[in-house]
Amino acid sequence: MKTSIIIDRLQDHGIKPSLQRIAIMEYLMGHYNHPTADVIFNKLYPVIPTLSKTTVYNTLKLLAYKGAISEITIDEKNVRYDAEISPHAHFRCKYCGNVFDFPVKNLSSVVAKEIDGFLITDAQLYYKGYCKKCKTKASQLY
Amino acid sequence: MKTSIIIDRLQDHGIKPSLQRIAIMEYLMGHYNHPTADVIFNKLYPVIPTLSKTTVYNTLKLLAYKGAISEITIDEKNVRYDAEISPHAHFRCKYCGNVFDFPVKNLSSVVAKEIDGFLITDAQLYYKGYCKKCKTKASQLY
DNA sequence: CTTTGTGCAAATTCTTTGCACCAAA
DNA sequence: TTTGGTGCAAAGAATTTGCACAAAG
16 A cells, blocks of 8 residues: 555544554555454554554544544444444454444435434444354354 | 333343342333443442442343343443343434434334345444534534 | 352453653654 | 654553352252
């Protein structure tokens, strides 16, 4: 991925592109697997040995706050992050724990800007269940 | 609320109705304000002084696992719980932090049973933004 | 009895905070 | 030279675990 695209994404959201911020944004734009702060830290630490977890947390919070990425709370344990900010849903398998992107035909119909005087800035649709691979394994639990 | 209704809800989901479980289920069925484990504990502790937080956690996990209540992860800090299990959305105000129930006209259209071979058992729609009261206050932050 | 539920204390995990240092404008 | 970014260590908060006791069937 070209670095200029990553820097653009940061600057478009009013974020100064430091080395660490670029690395984190680059990781997210190259890996759409909804990583946690910990996963990102462990991937980048070998590349940037001075990197601290605090910076990863700070940066992710900042990116999410500025709208450059989105915060996924489908998993009650960890917050996950996603550089894909166009409207789509997430599916988490109760068996393997993996989180998948999920196309939703009618999502725009439920994502309104304002309802009943409530101003909506963000919407997340989460599905839980069993993925293709785990469906059969999980059924044996019952 | 009649105790028999609470016990029914437990038994319908295969949960044995102990004193603690009834109290927790009763609290949830009487307070649709999406309480955290801590809130529930603090409300019930004066009534049941022997109650432990572990039991509250155990019970909430069990109730959610059995489908008697649902787990709300709209708040990245705490897991919240809701005895209302019919399909509806939640809205969290970024300013005051309150979580509101939210009617959604087309939710059933996005809540399918199975998509692409993925088996869906649960769906959650979360909205974030500013509630009626906080809308004006929040706009002054910009 | 045997299984299931409860509760205490300790441990664990994720995240935030305080503060000092470094770098950029 | 002032502001903002980074990083370490410590603190904090939410939740889980290990284990012992109590209750139910």
